[in-house]
Amino acid sequence: MAMGINKIVKDTLIIAWIKSYPDFRRNPLMLLLLAMISAIPLFFMLMFSSGGNVILHGLIGAMVSSVAFAGVMSGIQDISWDRYVKIREMIVAMPVRPASYALGIALAPLLISIPSLILFGAITAYLGFLNIDILLWIVPALLAVWAAMSTMGFMISTYLFKASPMLLNNLSNLLGIGFIFIPPVYFSEAQLGGLSWISIIIPTSNVAGLIRSYFGLLSLSTETVIIRWAVLIVMTLTFVTLISLKSKWRES
Amino acid sequence: MEIEAVKSVGLRKVYNSKHSKESVEALKGVSIDVKKSELFTLLGPNGAGKTTFLRIISTQLLPSGGDAHVLGFSVVNEPEEVRKHIAVVPQDVATYNNFTPWEYGYYFARLRGMDSVEAKKMAEEALKAVDLWDLRNRICQTLSGGEKRRAIIASVLSSDADVLMLDEPTSGLDAVARRGVWSALRELIGKGKTILLTTHMMEEAEMISDRLAIVNKGSVVACGRPDEIKALVKERFRVVINGEFKQLSSYGETAKLGDRNIVYLKTQGEVIDLLRDSLKMNLRAEASPVTLEDVFVKLVGGLNGNGN
Numbered sequence: 001m002a003m004g005i006n007k008i009v010k011d012t013l014i015i016a017w018i019k020s021y022p023d024f025r026r027n028p029l030m031l032l033l034l035a036m037i038s039a040i041p042l043f044f045m046l047m048f049s050s051g052g053n054v055i056l057h058g059l060i061g062a063m064v065s066s067v068a069f070a071g072v073m074s075g076i077q078d079i080s081w082d083r084y085v086k087i088r089e090m091i092v093a094m095p096v097r098p099a100s101y102a103l104g105i106a107l108a109p110l111l112i113s114i115p116s117l118i119l120f121g122a123i124t125a126y127l128g129f130l131n132i133d134i135l136l137w138i139v140p141a142l143l144a145v146w147a148a149m150s151t152m153g154f155m156i157s158t159y160l161f162k163a164s165p166m167l168l169n170n171l172s173n174l175l176g177i178g179f180i181f182i183p184p185v186y187f188s189e190a191q192l193g194g195l196s197w198i199s200i201i202i203p204t205s206n207v208a209g210l211i212r213s214y215f216g217l218l219s220l221s222t223e224t225v226i227i228r229w230a231v232l233i234v235m236t237l238t239f240v241t242l243i244s245l246k247s248k249w250r251e252s
Numbered sequence: 253m254e255i256e257a258v259k260s261v262g263l264r265k266v267y268n269s270k271h272s273k274e275s276v277e278a279l280k281g282v283s284i285d286v287k288k289s290e291l292f293t294l295l296g297p298n299g300a301g302k303t304t305f306l307r308i309i310s311t312q313l314l315p316s317g318g319d320a321h322v323l324g325f326s327v328v329n330e331p332e333e334v335r336k337h338i339a340v341v342p343q344d345v346a347t348y349n350n351f352t353p354w355e356y357g358y359y360f361a362r363l364r365g366m367d368s369v370e371a372k373k374m375a376e377e378a379l380k381a382v383d384l385w386d387l388r389n390r391i392c393q394t395l396s397g398g399e400k401r402r403a404i405i406a407s408v409l410s411s412d413a414d415v416l417m418l419d420e421p422t423s424g425l426d427a428v429a430r431r432g433v434w435s436a437l438r439e440l441i442g443k444g445k446t447i448l449l450t451t452h453m454m455e456e457a458e459m460i461s462d463r464l465a466i467v468n469k470g471s472v473v474a475c476g477r478p479d480e481i482k483a484l485v486k487e488r489f490r491v492v493i494n495g496e497f498k499q500l501s502s503y504g505e506t507a508k509l510g511d512r513n514i515v516y517l518k519t520q521g522e523v524i525d526l527l528r529d530s531l532k533m534n535l536r537a538e539a540s541p542v543t544l545e546d547v548f549v550k551l552v553g554g555l556n557g558n559g560n
Contacts, residue, residue: 011363018359022350026391085346090407093310093340093417094363095332250331251307252314 008100015096015104019078020111035116038062038069041186053217056129060211061186062120063138067146068185068204069176070109075153076172078105080165098249106150117142129215137214141207144232148203149179151239158247179204188218200231207232255324257415257446258286258309262318265304265470278304280470281318286448286463291441294450295457295544296467297552302450303343303419305467309448310340310417322415339364339413343420343450345404349393353384353403356392360407371410378409381436383429398429405433409440416440418449422456434460454545468552482547487516489523490546494536507549516542 024031042058082088082105091101124130130138156175157168179185183205189196189212199205206228212218213225220228265279278301286292294302307313309320311331319326325333347356357375366374379385382402392400401424408416418437422430437447438460451457457464458478465475474481487505493513500506500513503526507514517523523539530537 007365014359014362018348018351018355022348022352022355022391026350085348086342086344087346087348089307089312089342090340090345090360091363092312093335093338094360094411095335095365096363250312250314 008097008103011096011100012103012107015091015101016107016111019074019105019108024112031112031115034069034112035066035119038065038116038120041065041181045186055127056124056215056217057188057212058186059120059124059129060208060215060217061180063117063124063142064145064185064204064208064211065180066113066116066120067110067142068149068180068207070113071106071146071149072153072172072175072179074106074109075150075155076157076168076175077165078108079154079157080163080168084165092249098247102154106146106154110146134214138211141210141214144229144236145203145207148232148236148239151236151243152203154247155239155242158243184208188212190218200228203232203235254288256285256321257288257290258284258292258320258322258448260284260305260309260318260320263305263308263315263320264317265301265308265313266316278470279308279315282467282470282472283318284465284472284475286446288446289441289444290462291437291447291449291460293457293461293464294448294467295452295454295464295548296450297452300467300552301470302467306340306417306419306448306450307342310338311335312340337414339408339411339416341404341408341416341418341421343423345401347392347395347400347403349391351392351403352389353379353392353395353399353406354388356403356407357388357410361410361412364411364413366412374410374412375406378406381409381439382406383432398425401425402429402433405436409436413445415446415448418447420450420452422451422453430456454543454548458544466548466551473551474547478544482542482544485516485542485547485550487518487542487546489517489520489539490542491515491517491523491526491530491537491539493526493530495533497530497533497535514546516546 039062042055042062045054045058121130153172156171160168179202183202184192184199185204185208189199189205189209192198199209209218209220210225210228213220261283263279263282264277267276267278269275282301282305294305296302304313308315309322309327311327311334315328319328321327322334323337325337327334354375357378358371361371361374362368376385379388382405384399384402384406387395387399392403395403401421405418405421408418422433425433434456441447441462461478463475463477464481466473466481474484491514493500493515495511497513500515503515503517504522505516515526517526527537527539
């Protein structure tokens with residue numbers, strides 16, 4: 001049993017490494033560009049807004065969007081690309097568990113997003129907003145949004161099994177934009193007024209709200225915090241269930 | 253009794269369309285035995301069922317009926333055991349552009365459970381076998397189509413799997429590169445590996461196979477050594493004649509290729525008679541033993557072949 005888990009973990013890390021390191025090494029500028037996409041709204045917020053907390057709202061948005069975009073991208077783009085180039089067929093015929101493949105694929109863009117996360121975290125710390133207590137809450141919150149967005153991406157690629165890679169590619173870009181730039185990720189959900197509950201059902205704005213509460217930018221009751229975490233967990237588990245109902249490691 | 257490397261019994265596959273009531277029977281009860289340390293080829297036209305067979309044997313696809321065993325393990329019920337012993341190159345597989353041939357060999361060996369030292373050794377051997385060692389650190393984006401394919405094949409060679417399954421592994425390769433791959437595959441047979449490959453190239457099948465099966469429309473039409481397959485037709489020789497030759501069918505079975513005629517003959521005497529008559533008519537004629545392609549066309553049907 002322990003041997004089996006060791007193998008799953010080892011294979012997960014190898015697949016994550018395969019899917020991240022060559023890109024990381026050979027296209028560092030592309031990675032910088034990905035980090036810049038998350039930082040663009042922050043830049044505009046600094047240009048056109050004033051107020052002490054604007055930069056922190058923007059930094060929170062940048063951190064959430066880095067991870068969320070990585071999640072949805074891996075679930076849709078990487079899976080469909082592997083199908084298209086038939087690398088997946090080679091891996092299916094190897095002594096590799098489906099869990100290792102899925103986790104490895106999901107983990108890879110998270111590794112790629114680490115430099116930008118460190119950058120945004122370092123700026124937050126430099127400006128005096130970040131301390132170790134807050135960090136201990138932010139990391140699990142970011143992991144939660146990564147899990148929710150990755151599983152959502154996997155679910156989409158599972159149910160749109162026969163869609164072309166180009167369609168899925170465009171879909172993932174649209175979802176990325178839709179989940180990151182429209183809901184209150186870069187701005188406070190308080191600005192939505194009576195509609196602020198919407199932010200709870202969208203994983204990105206849910207986590208952004210949680211992180212804002214840890215920074216003291218948003219006042220949330222303990223019950224609300226628990227509900228938000230529960231929504232994230234239930235949403236992720238629902239996606240996992242839907243994936244397991246439809247996905248097939250071996251075709252029939 | 254020794255266990256076969258691959259044994260299929262009555263393997264069937266039916267593809268049902270969700271959009272229409274029509275179904276396609278891709279495999280109609282295929283039974284094949286592949287011995288250990290044998291290079292076995294599935295030879296057939298496009299759509300014959302070769303890839304479907306290979307995908308079932310390599311545990312990527314479930315059959316609709318029948319079963320197959322790889323080294324004694326059922327592909328239906330024991331896929332995880334089967335996967336420990338096989339490595340696969342799918343048809344038309346593409347490369348990760350940012351990968352180098354070295355990374356293909358090394359990381360795929362690691363995924364099979366090898367430690368770093370062993371994986372490096374296997375990757376080096378595999379890349380040298382497919383003549384890619386000098387290009388090992390070039391990213392695939394900058395390699396030619398043939399070099400990319402050899403990089404993929406190297407990833408399979410580095411696996412140290414007992415049974416290798418390759419779906420049209422040399423399609424798109426030039427003659428020199430193709431021979432390089434053939435040589436590497438034959439060397440693996442010498443090391444005790446079993447190889448199951450598909451191709452529609454007669455020359456490839458004849459050159460490297462220990463045994464082969466001709467597959468057509470989901471059924472095995474013939475199975476055996478290349479010389480045994482060739483012996484399935486009664487004609488032993490072919491004469492190719494350039495130009496118009498009247499009443500050629502009186503010599504034997506003929507096939508027409510534009511301005512050329514092929515005549516299939518049983519004895520050397522018949523060949524000599526036809527060559528002499530052709531020369532009398534000032535026509536160029538060339539005689540040779542029948543090829544696997546001649547037999548293949550006759551068995552599966554095609555140009556002037558009766559088929560099926």
